[in-house]
Amino acid sequence: MKFIVYISDYIIPFTIFYIVGFGILMKKNVYDSFVTGAKDGMKTVVDIMPTLVGLMVGVGVLRSSGFLDFVCEHLAFVAEALHFPGELIPLAIVRLFSSSAATGLALDIFKEYGTDSYVGLVASIMMGCTETVFYTMSVYFMTAKIKKTRWTLPGALISTFAGIAASVVIAGMM
Numbered sequence: 001m002k003f004i005v006y007i008s009d010y011i012i013p014f015t016i017f018y019i020v021g022f023g024i025l026m027k028k029n030v031y032d033s034f035v036t037g038a039k040d041g042m043k044t045v046v047d048i049m050p051t052l053v054g055l056m057v058g059v060g061v062l063r064s065s066g067f068l069d070f071v072c073e074h075l076a077f078v079a080e081a082l083h084f085p086g087e088l089i090p091l092a093i094v095r096l097f098s099s100s101a102a103t104g105l106a107l108d109i110f111k112e113y114g115t116d117s118y119v120g121l122v123a124s125i126m127m128g129c130t131e132t133v134f135y136t137m138s139v140y141f142m143t144a145k146i147k148k149t150r151w152t153l154p155g156a157l158i159s160t161f162a163g164i165a166a167s168v169v170i171a172g173m174m
Contacts, residue, residue, distance in 0.1 A: 125167035
């Protein structure tokens with residue numbers, strides 16, 4: 001265990017020194033490359049900012065309007081039939097849009113039910129094996145200027161539902 005802690009303490013500095021050393025070895029101007037990359041990164045941030053603001057506002061509206069509670073009431077019987085904890089329906093929905101909002105919901109679940117409870121375990125595993133599908137698609141596809149997404153959304157939703165199902169099964173085995 002001490003070996004892993006030692007490696008984790010030094011892996012980031014080693015990586016940085018390796019990249020700088022490799023650039024110098026290849027006779028590249030490392031500082032100019034860094035500044036160019038930082039400039040391109042700032043352009044990307046400016047390009048995706050409207051999408052990020054829109055998604056954050058949308059998630060805020062979902063949470064404060066009571067829509068999530070409405071959806072949870074109507075999906076409770078489906079969740080019960082699938083042996084999915086009804087308390088996690090809002091987490092599963094919000095996770096599709098925002099990781100930070102889903103993390104806030106997960107923390108609320110941990111406070112109410114505990115981290116070692118069945119609901120807490122399912123929430124933890126679900127947070128680790130699902131993705132913010134709509135956020136990822138909107139930000140990355142907009143940045144890459146992809147117009148035709150074809151099967152991306154169905155594939156991402158299927159993998160998310162598989163992750164949710166796996167979290168229920170894995171937490172049930174513990």
